[in-house]
Amino acid sequence: MKAEDRKVEFCIQDVEFSYEKKKILKGIRADFRGAGVYGIFGPNGSGKSTLLKCCSGILKPERGSILVQNRAVNRMSCQERSRLLACVPQEHRLSFPFTVEEVVLMGRTPYLGGIRGPKGEDREMAWRAMEEIGITELSDRPYTQLSGGQRQLVLMARALAQDTPVLILDEPTSALDFKNQMKVFEILRTLAAKGKLILACTHDPNHVKWFCDQVLILKEGEVMARGAVSDTLTQHCLESLYGQICQLQNDVIIPKRNACA
Amino acid sequence: MRRKRICLLAGMMVFLLMMILSVHFGNYPVRVQEIGQVIGAHLRGMVYPDSNVDTIVWKIRLPRVLTAAMTGVLLSVSGAVFQGIFRNPLVEPYVLGVSSGAAFGAAACIVFSWTFISKGAAAFLFAMLAMALAYGFAFEKEEIPVVRLILSGMIISSVFTALLNFLKVAASDSKLREITFWTMGGFYTSEWKGALRLTVIAVLGLILTCGYGWKLNVLAMGEQECRTLGIHAGRLKLLLIASATFLTASCVAEAGIISWVGLMIPHGARMLIGPDHRYMIPFSALLGGTFLVLCDTLARTLMMGELPVSIVTSILGAPYLIYLLRQNRKVYFE
Numbered sequence: 001m002k003a004e005d006r007k008v009e010f011c012i013q014d015v016e017f018s019y020e021k022k023k024i025l026k027g028i029r030a031d032f033r034g035a036g037v038y039g040i041f042g043p044n045g046s047g048k049s050t051l052l053k054c055c056s057g058i059l060k061p062e063r064g065s066i067l068v069q070n071r072a073v074n075r076m077s078c079q080e081r082s083r084l085l086a087c088v089p090q091e092h093r094l095s096f097p098f099t100v101e102e103v104v105l106m107g108r109t110p111y112l113g114g115i116r117g118p119k120g121e122d123r124e125m126a127w128r129a130m131e132e133i134g135i136t137e138l139s140d141r142p143y144t145q146l147s148g149g150q151r152q153l154v155l156m157a158r159a160l161a162q163d164t165p166v167l168i169l170d171e172p173t174s175a176l177d178f179k180n181q182m183k184v185f186e187i188l189r190t191l192a193a194k195g196k197l198i199l200a201c202t203h204d205p206n207h208v209k210w211f212c213d214q215v216l217i218l219k220e221g222e223v224m225a226r227g228a229v230s231d232t233l234t235q236h237c238l239e240s241l242y243g244q245i246c247q248l249q250n251d252v253i254i255p256k257r258n259a260c261a
Numbered sequence: 262m263r264r265k266r267i268c269l270l271a272g273m274m275v276f277l278l279m280m281i282l283s284v285h286f287g288n289y290p291v292r293v294q295e296i297g298q299v300i301g302a303h304l305r306g307m308v309y310p311d312s313n314v315d316t317i318v319w320k321i322r323l324p325r326v327l328t329a330a331m332t333g334v335l336l337s338v339s340g341a342v343f344q345g346i347f348r349n350p351l352v353e354p355y356v357l358g359v360s361s362g363a364a365f366g367a368a369a370c371i372v373f374s375w376t377f378i379s380k381g382a383a384a385f386l387f388a389m390l391a392m393a394l395a396y397g398f399a400f401e402k403e404e405i406p407v408v409r410l411i412l413s414g415m416i417i418s419s420v421f422t423a424l425l426n427f428l429k430v431a432a433s434d435s436k437l438r439e440i441t442f443w444t445m446g447g448f449y450t451s452e453w454k455g456a457l458r459l460t461v462i463a464v465l466g467l468i469l470t471c472g473y474g475w476k477l478n479v480l481a482m483g484e485q486e487c488r489t490l491g492i493h494a495g496r497l498k499l500l501l502i503a504s505a506t507f508l509t510a511s512c513v514a515e516a517g518i519i520s521w522v523g524l525m526i527p528h529g530a531r532m533l534i535g536p537d538h539r540y541m542i543p544f545s546a547l548l549g550g551t552f553l554v555l556c557d558t559l560a561r562t563l564m565m566g567e568l569p570v571s572i573v574t575s576i577l578g579a580p581y582l583i584y585l586l587r588q589n590r591k592v593y594f595e
Contacts, residue, residue: 058485082491089489095348095481096536106479110491115472117539162490 008165008197009033010055014064017050024050026221027064032199032214037185037192039208040201041233042218043241048201049090049170051218055199056087056168068166082110086159090170092151097142100154104130104139107161122161129160133187149180156187167191169200173207185211205246205253208233217241265540268533272547279551280330283558284322291318328451329557329570330550331459332512333522335466337549339505340523341530341542342470345477346501347407350531353524354509357414357502361421362391363513368428368440380443381455381514388510391417396502445569446517448557455515466508467546473501474539481536520571521578522549528582552578 010032017025024047032038040048053059055066057073066073068084076084086107107129108122118126130136133153138146143154152172159167172188173181188198189211202208208215208229215232217224219241225232235248247256284296291314299309299318309315339354347356355361366387367380375383399406399413429437470477476497480487487494509523530545556573563573 056489058488078488078493079491082489085489087486087489089486092486093348093483095483096345096350096531098478098536102478102537103482106482106490109475109479112475115476117475 007034008195009067009069010038010166010197010199011067012051012055012064013067015051015054015061015066016063017047017054017059017061019050024221025054025061028216028218028221028223029064030216030223030226032197035192035195035197036213037188037198037200037211039212039215039229040199040218041203041205041208041215042201042224043203045220046218047221048203048218052168052170052199052201056085057081058087079110082162082164084164085166085168086162086164088152088155088159088167088169088172090174092155094144097144099139100130100135100141100143100146100157101126101139103143103154104157104161107158107163110162125163126157126161129157132160132190133157148175149177149183152176152180152184153187156184160191165195165197167196167198169198171202172200173202173204181207205233205238209251209253265534265537265544269540269544269547272544272551276330276547276551279554280326283326283329283554284318286558286562287317287322288562289313289317291322324453324456325448325451325557326554327456328459328515329448329553331456331463332448332516332519333526333549333551333553334463334546335459335508335512336519336523336553337526337530337545338463338466338470338542339508340549341527341538341545342477342501342505343523344527344531345481345538346498346505347411348481348483349407350528351524352411354505355418355518355523356411357395357506358391358417358421359388359506359509360513360518361418361425363388363510364440364444364518365421365425365428367443367517368425368432371436371439371443372428372432384517385510385514387421388513389506391421392502392506392510396499442569443517445571446519447560447567447570448516449561449567451516459512459515462508462511463546466504467543469504470501470542471539473497474537474542477501477538477542478536481538518571519553519574521574522553525578525582526552 012028012030015025015028016023028051040051042048050059054061055073060074073081073085104126105118105122108118108125111122112118127136130139133156135150135153135157138150138154143151146154152175172184176184185207188200192198192213212229214227215229216226217232217237224240225237238246238248238253245256246253281293281296285291285293295314296318299315302309303319309319336354343352343354343356344350363384366383366385369375370378370380370383395410395414395417398416399410401409429440432440476492479490479492480494480497484494526549527541527545530541530548534540534544553574556577557570560568560570560573
C-alpha cells in the first residue's frame with residue numbers, strides 16, 4: 001500500500017439535501033481521518049442512506065461538499081471517483097446470470113480505458129479479492145443462484161477488486177442472518193486493519209458497539225453526536241433516539257424488561 | 262473462456278456451412294463445387310461458362326443468402342444490445358417503435374408514389390425518427406429511466422401504427438397489397454448492392470458493440486452501480502441505443518420487418534454461451550445469421566411459390582425458444 005493511502009481522509013462539509021421539498025439532510029458535518037470502520041447510525045428515516053448516496057456520488061448535495069483526499073466527490077468524473085470510492089449497494093436488482101468471477105471482475109472496470117476488457121492482471125486482482133473474502137469456491141456459479149448472504153459477499157469482493165482507499169457500504173448486513181452479519185463485519189475489521197477507510201451505515205446499535213471505531217449518529221437529518229463509540233452511543237443518546245425501550249448493559253444494548261410489563 | 266472460444270469457432274463453421282447449403286438448395290439445385298467455381302471465376306473478373314448456373318448462383322442466390330445472413334446478424338446483435346441495456350431478456354430491437362416507424366415510412370412512400378426517395382430509405386429515415394422521438398420524450402435531466410423509455414417507445418409505436426392504418430385505408434387495392442408484402446419482410450428482391458451495404462454495416466456494428474461488450478455487462482448491473490464502477494451510464498446508453506437502432510433500421514430498410522429473430526436469438530445465445538456480452542454478442546450474430554439463412558431457404562423451397570420469411574421464423578423459432586426455456590429454466594429465471 002502506498003504512503004498516501006495510509007492517511008486517507010473523508011470530509012463531509014455542511015451537506016444539505018432535499019427530495020421534492022422535504023429537507024432530508026440539514027447541514028451534516030463530519031471528518032473521518034485514517035483507516036478504520038466508521039459507522040453512520042440512526043433510526044429509519046434519519047437520512048443515513050441519503051447521506052451515503054451523496055458520499056458515493058450518486059446524489060449531488062444541494063449545499064456543501066464531500067471531499068476525498070481533499071477533492072470534491074461530485075466534481076470528479078465517474079472514472080476518477082470510482083478509483084477512490086468503492087460502493088456496496090443495499091438493494092441490488094438481479095441482472096443476467098453472470099458468474100461470480102465475472103461480477104467480481106466488474107470491479108476492475110475503473111482501470112480499463114476505452115474499449116478494453118479485463119486482462120490477466122485484472123483477473124489476478126479479482127481472484128485475490130475473492131480469496132480475501134473467502135468465496136473462491138463460488139467463482140463459477142451464476143451469482144443469481146446464490147443466497148442473499150453469499151451475494152453480499154460477492155458484491156464486497158467486487159468493491160475490493162476496485163482497489164480503492166475508501167469503501168462505502170449501505171446497510172451491509174440488513175438482509176443477512178446472524179452468522180453472515182458477523183462474518184461481514186469481521187471482514188470489514190480486517191480490511192480496516194489493512195488500511196482502508198470504511199463507511200458503513202447501519203440501524204443496529206449493537207453493530208456500532210461491536211465493530212465501529214467511530215460513529216456519526218443522525219436524527220431527522222441532523223448530526224446528534226459524532227466521535228468515539230463509547231463516548232457517543234450512551235444511554236442518554238439511545239433514549240433520545242428511541243425513547244424508553246432499551247438499555248445499555250456491559251456494552252450490549254438490550255430491551256428494557258419493564259417496557260413491556 | 263476456452264469453452265466460449267470453441268463455441269464461437271463452431272458457430273462460425275456452422276454459419277458458413279449453412280450459407281453454402283442455402284446456395285446449393287433451390288428449385289434448380291447447384292452442385293457445391295460449382296458454387297466455388299462461380300465465385301472463383303467472378304473473383305478473377307470472369308464469368309462462369311454455364312450461364313444458367315452463373316445467373317442463379319451469382320445474380321440470385323448469393324446476394325440473397327448474404328442479405329439474409331447479414332439481416333440475421335444485425336437483428337440479433339441489436340437485440341442483444343437492447344436486452345443488455347434494458348436488463349430484460351424479453352426486449353426486442355423494435356422496442357423503440359423502430360418497426361412501426363419503418364412500416365409507416367415505406368407505406369407513405371408507396372401510397373404517395375414518392376420518387377425522390379426509395380421505399381427502403383423512407384423506412385430507414387422514419388425508423389430513426391421513431392427512435393429519436395421515443396428517446397427524446399423519455400429524456401429528463403441527463404437520465405432516462407428504462408420504464409419511461411419503454412412506455413415512450415410504446416406510445417410512438419402506436420402513433421405510427423395508427424398512421425400506417427390510415428394510409429392502408431386510404432390506399433388503392435394494389436398499393437395495399439404492396440404495403441402488406443413489404444411489412445411482412447423478405448429477401449426476394451435482394452441484390453448485390455444492398456447485400457454489400459449490409460455486410461459493411463454488420464462488420465462495423467459488430468466491432469463497435471463487441472468493443473463495448475464489457476461496459477455493457479457493467480451497464481446491465483443497473484445505472485447507479487454502473488456509475489459507481491466508473492462508467493458514465495447516460496452517455497454509454499445513448500451511444501448504444503443509437504447504434505443498435507441504426508443497425509435495426511438498416512436491415513428493416515433492406516428486407517422489411519422480420520419478427521422474432523431479434524428477441525429469440527440473443528436469448529438463446531445467452532443460454533448457450535453465458536451472459537458476458539463480449540462473447541454473447543458475436544455468438545448471437547453467428548446464430549442469428551445461420552437461423553435467418555435457414556428460414557429463408559425454407560421459405561423459398563418448401564412450396565412452389567414464396568412464403569413470407571416471418572411466417573417461417575415464427576413457426577421455427579417458438580418451439581426452439583420453448584425448448585431452451587425448459588432446459589435451462591433454473592439458471593435463467595429468478
